[in-house]
Amino acid sequence: MSDLSAPLGDGHTLLPDDDRAGLLQPDIATRQELFAAEQRNIATALLRPQPTLPVLLDDRYLRGLHKAMFGEVLARAGRYRRSETNIGIPPTYITEEVRKVVDDAATWVEHKTYEPDELAVRFHHRLVDIHPFANGNGRHSRISADLLIANLGRAAFSSGHNLGLPTETRRQRYLAALHSADAGEIDDLVSFARS
Known part of the structure; x- marks a missing residue:
């Protein structure tokens, strides 16, 4: 198995064999190549009509969106994960919990429970917390x-x-805002969404 910490000559890290097993493009060997392939796939998915x-507020659509975003790269795109991860809920509850999220979001919209930005950010946070897919949840x-905020x-x-920050710094701020939301404080994540 390849070591994630072993950089290639150009500084890119090899994908371990476990990560390469589910790839539909066998020529992908590094994290950078994987990210580039995923970004191309996502760009194509974003050309789809606005739901x-x-x-949008249907778990079938959300699975289809994931497949559209990653289906050219990952074999399990659009399918909920079946294994435990260090984050997210147990896989046996994913379908039920995603359905709850879309039902809750529909109720929030109908009753104007939250301002639009907070409503969409809460939807985002709940999906991340469930972590329904093996890859690409964020x-x-x-x-x-x-898509929800556009609606x-x-x-x-x-x-x-x-913010004009390097990608890794921006990612750290995003994760910090997610952790605040995990603790019940959503304002940092709402602010980050608009920054």
Whole structure:
């Protein structure tokens, strides 16, 4: 098995054999190549028509979105994970919990429970917390939140891109905001979404 910490000559790290097993593009060997392939796949997925609110707030659509985002790269794209991970809920509860999230979001919209930004961020946070897929949960949940906020008549979130920070620093701020939301404080994640 390849060692994730063993850089290649150009500084990129090899993917371990376990990660390469589910790839549909066998020529991908490094994390950078995987990320680039995923980004190309996501760019294509974003060309799909904007779903209506009832379509978006359906677990089948969310699985289909994941497949559209990662289906050219990952064999299990669009399928809920079947194994335990160090984050997320046990896999036996994923389907039920995702259905609860979409039902809750529909109720929040109907009753105007939260302002649109907070509503979409809470939706995003709940999806990340469930961690329904083996890969791509953060990107999937952020795009899902962008689709939701668009349905609520607002601009897509910038998710830290306006901060002018390096990617890794921006990622650390995002994770810190997620941890605050885990503790019940959603304001940092709402602020990050618009930063």
